[in-house]
Amino acid sequence: MRRKGYLILLKLMMILFLVNLISVSISNASYIVLQLTDDDYDDVNPTIDNSGNVVWKKHDGERGDLFFYDGTSTRQLTDNTHAEGYYQFNRRGDLLLAIHDDTDWDIFLYDGSTLIQITDNDEDEHLAQINDNGSIVWQGGGDDIWHPNIYLYDGSSITQLTNDSSNTWGPKIDNNGNVFWYGGEDFLLNNEIFQYDGSTVTQITDNEHLDQFPKVKDGNIIWTGFPNDNGEIFTYDGFMTKQLTDNSHTDQNPEINDSGWAVWEGIITSSEIFFMMGQTFYRLRMIITRTPILRSAITGRLYGAVMTILPMIFIYMKAQQ
Secondary structure, rough: OOOHHHHHHHHHHHHHOOOOOOOHHHHHHHOOOOOOOOOOOOEEEEEHHHHHHHEEEEEEEOOOEEEEOOOEEEEEEEOOOOEEEEEEEOOOOOOEEEEEEOOOOEEEEEEOEEEEOOOOOOOOEEEEEEEEOEEEEEOOOOOOOOEEEEEOOOOOEEEEEOOOOOOOEEEEEEEOOEEEEEOOOOOOOEEEEEOOOOOEEEEEOOOOOOEEEEEEEEEEEEEEEEEEEEEEEEEEOOOEEEEEEOOOEEEEEEEOOOOEEEEEEEEEOOOOEEEOOOOOEEHHHHHHHHHHHHHHOOOOHHHHHHHHHHHHHHHHHHHHO
């Protein structure tokens, strides 16, 4: 029994040595910092894609234009008197932009060489999202700003997904082309979740409470529902809906990954973070408090690295039991 304990201790010491070696290698790695701008204007809100392309907004005091750095040179994407608003890269490097033409907001796409105008009308387009294949969803038009329609651009044409006077809001799109949104006739009391799968619109939820703020990742969808006075977390995997939480506190702001693992915020006495992998979920604050036993055995710098790794090891082992 004592020998087994020594072996476990030896393995732990080997893990700590390797973590320390990795952290030292990272700390000694060289890197280069480039100053991309040097002018009298305000350069703000930079974003970067996986290839290292960078976009930011330059303000001259009255308006802002967008600039693009491709790793070698900088080019100006927009040069007009209009306002440039939201912009977002996908993993392929396509850049989604919302630009105001002094009349309304329109959707543009920059593919690395050409700025393409997707919409050109007298209606505002809002809450645009792009997936990694270049498909774009947004809301706009409709009877008024509170009753917009949902639109999909698939790379070649625009399809209007909704056409009624009910509230539709917050479209999201995954990499499979599924589009999700929430809405309903009684927008403040009873929203439902809807899905467009490329050919058909399906109502995912059908109940008497609010369902809203869906987030999606490749066929998995997660949202906040209000069956009682507090929020609960729900998921849909393409086949069935599951209620992940059922308690007396509010759960909100969920996110989900491609494997269906989820995180969300639970408000108990203060906001706490919860994590679900498979069929088990954990309160991360409680998991992290299990690791201070290592504090007396290792240095402060290495302690930080171990604290980052051990909670994930614990979660994995717990989920396999």
